[in-house]
Amino acid sequence: MGGCNFQLLKRTSLRYDAPAIMDKKAAYKDFTARLKLLISKNPHLITVTLSNIFTARLIGNKTHGDLAEIAIAEFVNQFMYDFKSVHVGKDLYRAKQHEEDIQITNEITKDEFPVSLKAYGDGPLQLSTDKNFQMFPKLKKAGKLIESKRDIQQLLKDPAFSEFDNINVLPLIYDEKKKRCNILVFDYDRAKSRIAHIVLEKDGKRRKHPVYRFYDDTGGYICEVRYGSATANALQRGLWTHTKNGLKYFDSVTNGWIDYSHNLVLVKVFSHALLATAKGHEAALAKLKEDIEEQKQRSTLK
Numbered sequence: 162m163g164g165c166n167f168q169l170l171k172r173t174s175l176r177y178d179a180p181a182i183m184d185k186k187a188a189y190k191d192f193t194a195r196l197k198l199l200i201s202k203n204p205h206l207i208t209v210t211l212s213n214i215f216t217a218r219l220i221g222n223k224t225h226g227d228l229a230e231i232a233i234a235e236f237v238n239q240f241m242y243d244f245k246s247v248h249v250g251k252d253l254y255r256a257k258q259h260e261e262d263i264q265i266t267n268e269i270t271k272d273e274f275p276v277s278l279k280a281y282g283d284g285p286l287q288l289s290t291d292k293n294f295q296m297f298p299k300l301k302k303a304g305k306l307i308e309s310k311r312d313i314q315q316l317l318k319d320p321a322f323s324e325f326d327n328i329n330v331l332p333l334i335y336d337e338k339k340k341r342c343n344i345l346v347f348d349y350d351r352a353k354s355r356i357a358h359i360v361l362e363k364d365g366k367r368r369k370h371p372v373y374r375f376y377d378d379t380g381g382y383i384c385e386v387r388y389g390s391a392t393a394n395a396l397q398r399g400l401w402t403h404t405k406n407g408l409k410y411f412d413s414v415t416n417g418w419i420d421y422s423h424n425l426v427l428v429k430v431f432s433h434a435l436l437a438t439a440k441g442h443e444a445a446l447a448k449l450k451e452d453i454e455e456q457k458q459r460s461t462l463k
Contacts, residue, residue, distance in 0.1 A: 188272040189329040192244065192265060193346050197414045199241060200344075203460045204419065210236050211342045212421040214280065215335055219428055226280040229333055230262040233278055239453055240460075243269050261329075279332040283404050288347060288384070289328045291399035295321035296386045300359065300373045308358035317353055324400060325349050331414075334404050335421075342421050344414040345404055352383050352402075352410045382406040 200207045214232050217225040230248055237246035245266045261275030279286060291297070299321040300307070307313060317325060326349065335342040357378040363371050375383040384402040404411065434442060 185272070185274040185329070186326060188267060188270070188274045189276070192267070192274070192276075193331070193412075193414055195241065195243070196344075197412075197416065200415055203240075204415075206236070206240055206456060206460060207344075207415060208419055208421065209456070211333065211335075211419070213424055213427055214333065215337075215342060215421055216424045216427050218337070219423060219425075220431065226278075229280045230278045233331070233333075234263045237263075237265060240457070243267060249275075274329060277328060277330045279330055281332060281334055281404075283334050283336045283343075286332055286334070286347075286402050286404055287397075288330050288400045288402055289324040291324070291386070294398060296324075296399065297373065297388045300361070300386055303359075305361040306358065307360075310357075313356050313359065316359075317356075325353060332404070336418070340421055340423075341418040342415075343404075343418050345408075345411040346414055347384075347402060347407075348410050348412055352407075355410075356383060381409065383410055 210232055214225050214229045217228045234246040234248045237244050245268055247264045247266075249261050249264055262278045263276045264273060265276055266273045277289075281287075299316065299319060303312065303316060307316065316322060330347060332345050332347070333342065334345050352375075355377040356375050359373055359375050361371055362374055370388040372385045372387050374385045377383055382403060384400060384407060387398050387401055402410070430445075434445070437445075
């Protein structure tokens with residue numbers, strides 16, 4: 162696929178038939194639309210980035226998640242000229258109003274919005290953590306089967322379900338066996354409009370606690386609210402979905418699966434960097450910046 166002239170791209174309809182000030186939800190949708198367009202024109206940029214992120218799994222099963230946050234923040238700063246991104250950091254977790262890893266600013270409209278990065282395998286995906294434990298009790302009060310359209314709409318308007326509208330999740334989904342990955346964004350509006358019934362399902366084969374599952378009018382899975390009792394991990398409670406079972410409620414920002422490969426040189430870079438001084442890091446950083454500039458030139462972004 163060929164590159165794109167970003168000066169022309171910046172003048173396309175994605176950029177600014179939109180209102181001068183958008184709410185955070187609209188601003189995030191605009192951002193993901195712009196990201197999808199950029200990737201469609203320059204798939205090599207995201208392929209390199211995601212390959213490096215998932216290479217970190219060779220170091221540790223959880224390492225890639227934290228590195229994904231700083232990598233995607235830098236990706237936005239380097240390749241999406243109308244946006245600025247800041248990594249929020251784990252130390253601010255307790256002070257956060259919503260779950261977020263990155264704060265993004267649209268430098269044209271000045272809209273700011275939080276983004277939560279999720280690096281998960283293809284399957285169960287947590288959309289939000291019900292830290293105040295409100296969702297499950299609210300559903301339990303409504304009964305074991307909720308199928309009245311009116312009752313469902315009232316539930317979704319309840320403050321307990323405000324996360325349906327307040328969280329902007331950018332999931333980096335990977336299939337390690339097939340060495341492929343996908344950026345899948347859950348369409349909350351589509352999901353909410355299609356909920357036909359909500360059912361309490363008891364513990365099953367691998368599940369110790371009951372869940373409320375949301376289905377559409379064809380019986381298709383949409384999402385679920387998990388319970389977090391005293392015997393469960395509190396961080397497991399909240400709103401979940403499934404990238405296989407609920408695929409029709411996702412939009413692929415990468416336009417489908419893309420193949421990735423492990424960058425073994427990167428693992429050596431990490432190990433040596435941990436032994437090197439700041440002087441060595443500065444020299445290496447200068448070379449890395451040169452490489453990024455070369456990628457930009459190959460992508461005709463200027």
